[in-house]
Amino acid sequence: MTRLAGCELCELAVSKVVDNDKFAVILADEPNYPGFARVIWKDHVREVSDLLDADRLLLNEAVWQLELAVREVMQPLKVNVASLGNVVPHLHWHVIPRYADDAHFPAPVWAQAVRATDAAVLDARRALLPRLAEAITRRFAKQ
């Protein structure tokens, strides 16, 4: 396994919902986006297309299972899925539940914010996070 000193994803020190030899799944700490989750590949790899075929399919399956868990629990209007990594070029995927009243909708979450979501709505979404963690754990236990 390749490790890069100073890479924040090689040295990921946050709570993980799934943690195996190949990847971790975490709930992101994004106050405006409860349910924003990430799959982080363990090996310090730059691009999806740097992976061996079996690993690429494993990662794809993980992103798909995470999307299913996010849809099941968070009931978003839309799911956004992205692998960018310009700032931290260590392969990871964002899975983001989107709602008509979220801070950027319909723009991507990386655009300028256009509104503040009602605090009670955010609280209600945040209250779903334990169920989301359970749903992720359950889906990945089946793999």
Added chain:
Amino acid sequence: MTRLAGCELCELAVSKVVDNDKFAVILADEPNYPGFARVIWKDHVREVSDLLDADRLLLNEAVWQLELAVREVMQPLKVNVASLGNVVPHLHWHVIPRYADDAHFPAPVWAQAVRATDAAVLDARRALLPRLAEAITRRFAKQ
């Protein structure tokens, strides 16, 4: 095949590099991002996780082949891959070659632009597009 009247991706009327029963590959008309390409699923489906397993794997393979072609010809610093669809909720993937001198780097292309790329550099990248189309055609012919 589901078609939605008024959906701009159901009624896609642009030149396609790949065009089969399941998906099309197009080069996006993004002046600041020569080599920006998309895979557009033909059926009017909202999310990756709405696809049957075989279709999901087929689409994943297409996005991967497109990423390989973009890397081969455009030689980007980083590739960004995303399925958003908030504005047009018809399943499609963006594959975007990124460079340190592009309009938004290292931010996502949907953030506020931070610079104008040198026109000669953009011209040189644009000059690669026929080779990119060839590389895509070749890779998808092998599938």
